[in-house]
Amino acid sequence: MSIPTDHDSHAAATLGRDDRPVYDRGETVCVIGAGASGLVAVKNLREHGFAVDCYERETGIGGAWNWRHDRSPVYASAHLISSKPFTQFPDFPMPDSWPDYPHHSQVLSYLDSYADHFDLRPHVWFGTEVVRVEPADGERWDVTTRSTGGYGAERVQRYAAVVVANGHNWAPKTPMYEGLDEFTGQVLHASAYKDPAQLRGKRVLVVGGGNTGCDIAVEAAQQAARCWHSTRRGYWYAPKYLFGRPTDQVNDAMLALRLPLRLRQWLYQRTLRMTVGDVTRLGLPRPDHRVFETHPIANSQLVYYVGHGGITPVRDIVRFRRHSVEFVGGEQIEPDVVVFATGYLPRFEFLDPKLLGADGDGRPELYLNAFPRRQPTLAVAGLLQSDSGLFPLVHWQTVAIARWLRLRRDAPERSGSFQARVEADAGRRWHAADVEDSTRHWFEVAHVDYLRALQKALDELGVVA
Amino acid sequence: MTARDRVRIMRIRDWARPVPPARREVLHATPETDEGKPPVLFVPGFGHGAWAFAEHWLEHAAARGFAAYAVSLRGHGGSAAAPKATLRAYAHDVVQVAAGLPRQAVLVGHGAGALVVTRALARYPARAAVLLAPVLGDLGTVVTALRRNPVGTLPALVGGRLRLTRRQLFSRELPEPVARAYQARLGRAAARAQWQVLAHRAPEPPVGDPPVLVVGSPDDRVVPARALDRAAARYGHAPLLFPGMGHDLMLDARWREPIDAILDWLDKGASF
Numbered sequence: 001m002s003i004p005t006d007h008d009s010h011a012a013a014t015l016g017r018d019d020r021p022v023y024d025r026g027e028t029v030c031v032i033g034a035g036a037s038g039l040v041a042v043k044n045l046r047e048h049g050f051a052v053d054c055y056e057r058e059t060g061i062g063g064a065w066n067w068r069h070d071r072s073p074v075y076a077s078a079h080l081i082s083s084k085p086f087t088q089f090p091d092f093p094m095p096d097s098w099p100d101y102p103h104h105s106q107v108l109s110y111l112d113s114y115a116d117h118f119d120l121r122p123h124v125w126f127g128t129e130v131v132r133v134e135p136a137d138g139e140r141w142d143v144t145t146r147s148t149g150g151y152g153a154e155r156v157q158r159y160a161a162v163v164v165a166n167g168h169n170w171a172p173k174t175p176m177y178e179g180l181d182e183f184t185g186q187v188l189h190a191s192a193y194k195d196p197a198q199l200r201g202k203r204v205l206v207v208g209g210g211n212t213g214c215d216i217a218v219e220a221a222q223q224a225a226r227c228w229h230s231t232r233r234g235y236w237y238a239p240k241y242l243f244g245r246p247t248d249q250v251n252d253a254m255l256a257l258r259l260p261l262r263l264r265q266w267l268y269q270r271t272l273r274m275t276v277g278d279v280t281r282l283g284l285p286r287p288d289h290r291v292f293e294t295h296p297i298a299n300s301q302l303v304y305y306v307g308h309g310g311i312t313p314v315r316d317i318v319r320f321r322r323h324s325v326e327f328v329g330g331e332q333i334e335p336d337v338v339v340f341a342t343g344y345l346p347r348f349e350f351l352d353p354k355l356l357g358a359d360g361d362g363r364p365e366l367y368l369n370a371f372p373r374r375q376p377t378l379a380v381a382g383l384l385q386s387d388s389g390l391f392p393l394v395h396w397q398t399v400a401i402a403r404w405l406r407l408r409r410d411a412p413e414r415s416g417s418f419q420a421r422v423e424a425d426a427g428r429r430w431h432a433a434d435v436e437d438s439t440r441h442w443f444e445v446a447h448v449d450y451l452r453a454l455q456k457a458l459d460e461l462g463v464v465a
Numbered sequence: 466m467t468a469r470d471r472v473r474i475m476r477i478r479d480w481a482r483p484v485p486p487a488r489r490e491v492l493h494a495t496p497e498t499d500e501g502k503p504p505v506l507f508v509p510g511f512g513h514g515a516w517a518f519a520e521h522w523l524e525h526a527a528a529r530g531f532a533a534y535a536v537s538l539r540g541h542g543g544s545a546a547a548p549k550a551t552l553r554a555y556a557h558d559v560v561q562v563a564a565g566l567p568r569q570a571v572l573v574g575h576g577a578g579a580l581v582v583t584r585a586l587a588r589y590p591a592r593a594a595v596l597l598a599p600v601l602g603d604l605g606t607v608v609t610a611l612r613r614n615p616v617g618t619l620p621a622l623v624g625g626r627l628r629l630t631r632r633q634l635f636s637r638e639l640p641e642p643v644a645r646a647y648q649a650r651l652g653r654a655a656a657r658a659q660w661q662v663l664a665h666r667a668p669e670p671p672v673g674d675p676p677v678l679v680v681g682s683p684d685d686r687v688v689p690a691r692a693l694d695r696a697a698a699r700y701g702h703a704p705l706l707f708p709g710m711g712h713d714l715m716l717d718a719r720w721r722e723p724i725d726a727i728l729d730w731l732d733k734g735a736s737f
Contacts, residue, residue: 085483092589093561093564097486119681454474462471
């Protein structure tokens, strides 16, 4: 039952690239990142018989969920917004003793036990960042690494395949506003927001109607002297519990009935009207879209605090002045702190965007958010915005990646039909509803539509003698 | 690829109706030094609790360097009562305990506990699995049980308690008072779970492709030899047989032989 570790076999450099030595790692697969997506990729690739080298720029696992990492976006109070059954890996459940919606620190300890349970750490090179990933002969890849922070020499190694799992919630996206430069108050992105103490006693403007924006607005309502919450549009604020059960579980019970999307939307909107009620009465804008058409917001407290006067809803920002902010409609306020909960942009600084089929805006064009059109040995894991938990989706996505690489290795003559599907369907969206076309929703998928598509891919890729 | 090998990833029932938690009894024996061997989790059959493995096998496995655990399915042994439990709830108990162990575990299921293990294998990538005298619900097993012990078996078919006789469970070698003491400790599984043994959907395929070993006795008066062959054939090999033993291999007089064979198989790398 012993499997040799991958570290003991570093062959001598027999190849070269621009006069640099290249160490050939044979059939080994390179995984970039040891966050949730990277770890599940390592586990599933190894389960399918691949040797794996995983590179992680930090000194621990957990990626975004590890609050010690400088790129981690989590704040002290962050809790999951999907309940446990939607959050856990399908083959490694979270403990029964945990609450319906675990705290972010529990997610990190969950990933820690996942890494220990499946003995993944020996395959991870910590404190090593990937500088470049370049195509080499025979659909292989040259991966250049060095110690994080640029210390030490660069090292080039050649891999049979590369799985990119570098996350997409670490490069903050801050919108440009007129006059933002001259604003004298404090401006921070949600990624720099860690603790409600940063808001205590201050007048706070929170910008952004996503889940993070709503969470921070609620904390400001509890801690700050005043809180304004600016959103560009109206949203559907789903409570975390409906009829005494986690809302996502109630929603999926409806899915089990296989009702058509429109009927589900109608039923869900009815239910929200009956439970949350008419939010325009409290001064919140009316949703300008059907439910399920934007990334869902799960927050029971936002509407509550608006109703208690703790949060004042305001409209979209027009411009900043020295001491004030002006909104559509002419309203002006004078906040001490502005928190931009305006999301993140994906970044692949080590990879030529063209390899991922990126369009002019930089949006990669991938099949099932994982497979680029022309690079059969390159895949991306976890580049998903799900209306539900991410981990189960990445799990099956990496199983599909592992099965694809196995099929190519063991039965290349049968890999044609999947390759054709990748080329035909790259860039297709996996969401039955008519989802907004903004960078926020670039990778938006409905878990059910996405998993159904993935099921088909897995069935096709499972045919290995 | 047959429908049976197809991994099913749409699990709306698991998501929308998760199994409610229940307090679980887990008994264990740990080796003095960690030799890097995988932990072994024993799953007792219906009516039995973790005690059945605590009697001999846990200590024996620990002495051979395996961290050994036994769980009582809900409603059994020292676990919380669960009169409405289903196979899904039992499999949930097994997966919860397995995922809570420090390393990837080997699952060993006995009797109907083997059926529970086949379910758990679809939700947890076990290192390896052993099906001990497995009751996987084929008709032959029921007919045999009815013929050999109609009074004890019939009530179970209508939701009552299954009462196995001494001759079904143990060989003659086991001293009478010991056998009687074991029999007195037997409980019962939930009625719905009992029915599900007879009428259940085929288990989903195991995840992670674990090696599976079938172990039994040709003289088992609960599981006929044919059923052992069929179970083993499903996993592509022949059963490992221990003639002269009763159904409760872990409690019978010669309990040492099967556990040693299982641990040898694991030591060899669980390859079949």
